[in-house]
Amino acid sequence: MVVFIVRRLFQSVVLILAMSLLVFLGVYAIGNPADVLISPDATEAERADIVRHFGLDKPLYAQYGLFLANAAKGDLGRSFKYNEPALGLIAERVPATLEIAFAALFLTILVGIPLGLLCGLKPEAPWSKMIMGFSAFGFSVPSFWLGLMMVMVFSVFLGWLPASGRGQTRDLFGIPFSFLTLDGLRHMLLPAFNLACFKLSLVIRLTRAGTQEVVRSDYVKYAKAKGLRPARVIFVHVLKNTLLPIVTVLGLEFGRTIAFATVTETVFAWPGMGKLLIDSIGVLDRPVIVAYLMMIVVMFIAINLIVDLVYTALDPRVRLEERQ
């Protein structure tokens, strides 16, 4: 077990290093921040000054070396645009992103699982077909377009919900959150649904497929034959066994939601990390782009590491393979 953990940790470090190199090269290839950031009529001396200050005059390997040395000390550089630490800028935006990511997750679970269950139990009913139709729609429609359409319908034509922003926030442990005020909740609804749409469709399908399979299994037939109430059969025997794969998928999808809420955040002007990323790419604010991507890499590696460790603990087969 210890050997396994040590080996995985070592692999993770190598992976982070490899990713940092890829990210750095990728960002370097996009273009020169000096051309975008520095005002167009700056004199050559001013330009040279800024370029030197940002370290852009050094060769790529030297820039990368400097980045690694600083990163080892926990410093991922200062934003060119804001002249503030890149990590601090990102940390400032984390709560907003986490907030809609969690809201999307809740929506997915609260709406997706019951609907999927319904469809699985009564696959031939007309409303089942409707729900399945909706899920096909949710799968195939690009989230950018869907977001704008929702704004047009619910904000512009019906005027029920606000079109953008976080609304009123209230502090919890010194961090502002929208879900604590009514106005904030109203602002959250559309972006959260937009973000949840794909996952929702996925969960409906997974639950339906799982339910259909479990319903035919012997233990469900036995439970029915024993004369248990249908509600007990459905919620205890069917649902419980359907949930396992869904939890795995939701866990993985949640990471994706946090990392790539970019589109939703842009459409709804939601001040999260994804919007910061897009704005930073627009002005080639390299330290922020690199810091953001590195953070995401570390997050995914951590999630996978934890998942693997939990699997080892849960599944005897994985442990056996380890011993051999």
Next chain:
Amino acid sequence: MTKGTVTRRRVTLALALAAIFATLCGAYAQTTLKVGVSTEPASMDPQYSTTGATQLASQQIFETIVGRDKNLRMIPSLALSWKEVDPLTWELKLRPGVKFHDGKAFGADDIVFSVKRIPRVPDSPSSYKRNVAAIKDAVAVDNLTVRLLLKTPSPQLPIDLTFIYVLPSTTPADATQDDFNKGKYVVGTGPFKFVEWVRGDRLVLDKNPAYWGVKSSYDRVIFRPITNDPSRVAALLAGDVDIIDQVSPVDQDRLRKDSRVTVLSKPAATMMYIHMDSDRDKTPFVAGKDGKPLAKSPLKNPKVREALSLAINRQALVERVLSGAAEPAGQFVPEGMVGYAPDLLPEPYDVEKAKRLLAEAGYPNGFSLTLHAPNDRYLNDEQVAQTIGQFFARIGLDVKVQALPYSVFSTAATKLEYSIFLMGFGNTTGDSPRGMTAVPATYNTTTGLGANNRGRYSNPEFDKLIVAAAAASDDDKREALLQEAARIAFAKDHAIIPLYYQTTTWALKKGLTYEARMDEYTLANYVRPVK
């Protein structure tokens, strides 16, 4: 009790309640204006970054020494007058009775402090240092008089003073960006007081009731950055915000028909142009029609450049591709700005003459080229480039158009990797020297001329005029020199091909009005309800 009494009592009660409600509203109603803007400031330090987005915030809270009206003409602001005592000394008379938001009285020491602070603001990618480069020292003569001592004569000094935002002299010397961004020391003399800034979400300001100039019609103003164009329009239509800036041409047509919205446009200072490699014999993206390289790049020949200019139907471009959100251009600055030459009209659309010029230049059958353009920087930039490609095809050229994100495009253009490309320049100083020095002047890292000359056009005669204009202290003489320079660059050499001046468009909730400005800023104290 009769039925009538009950009704009457109810009415009385209702009236009483209504009266109480109205009084309460009157006492507590705080009017708020919500502004949806396309960009976000980089800092709350008004001396940190010259980018438009940052100045937009500074403009609400702070004031510059010399001000600008909606047509970018200089007007008194914190300085009531400015005059040259001798070529190396300028004297400013300051506005009396002005107070900072914290109650401190404004005076000469604040000007001296602000001028001297600029070179000490660290790490800015677009610093104001150039605006104080000519100033050797600033001295307070008395509380309302300041003398600026210069290193070299600088007739442009008043223009520089329109970029110097004034902070109170009590601001600590070691105040960091972080201090400013958290709201410490964000104290100015402007029409609004700072309340809070949540990066990416909102900038909240309160009316400064003691402001000496045009006071705000609203108690509170909230600026919200909504970078995505359709989202900004949706926010206005949904009533989330009351006014938005930078309405794209696509949305303008629709919004003009919408009865809930007022649309306002103003010619802006941004001039769009085609830049050509007029220096190298072998240029990367021009070849013969057979794809083989030509002995000498046709773009070096002014006749060819003129032909390209004649091939463009600017009126059609502006009307069809930009939905009228632009004005055809024939030189660097629009009418009304210093340096505008009345005889330089936008080039007429003349395919026959263009073909004739091509033939005279030795290319009767044309040649092939790739036109590069950004696709995320200017109004409909990619479509504009596509259209221009079509125009060039009509005079017999084989044209490919390639549009790229500005971050990639500008890097390559600066490295001279293109032969012919679409670009824009913001004439934010309201006169032509800034653009003429940056674009058509000969590229020279020592003199700082031609910093944006990505086509490397060079004419010593033009340079001489531009340098002479910068040194001329007589306004009429300066204007004449600038006009002469414009004639050389545009009528004679066709150094670049001016296309059009972008217009900036705002959309407002019906019932509001705004005094549209050439500098594209949304100054909230000029937004008011229609009477």
